[in-house]
Amino acid sequence: MTFFPEINIQKTKSNAKRKLREYPRWRRIANDVDTQK
Structure with missing residues (x-):
């Protein structure tokens, strides 16, 4: 998951x-x- 931190950050933010x-x-x-109930 740390191969593309910038992409993961953008994905997480969205x-x-x-x-x-x-x-x-x-x-x-x-x-x-x-x-x-």
Whole structure:
């Protein structure tokens, strides 16, 4: 994984941004599942 650190950094940053953007939706789904139990 350390062969292309610059590429991995860019990939990690893009993945992190996408995860942060999707976080509210995942939290809402988790809350729905918790309330259904």
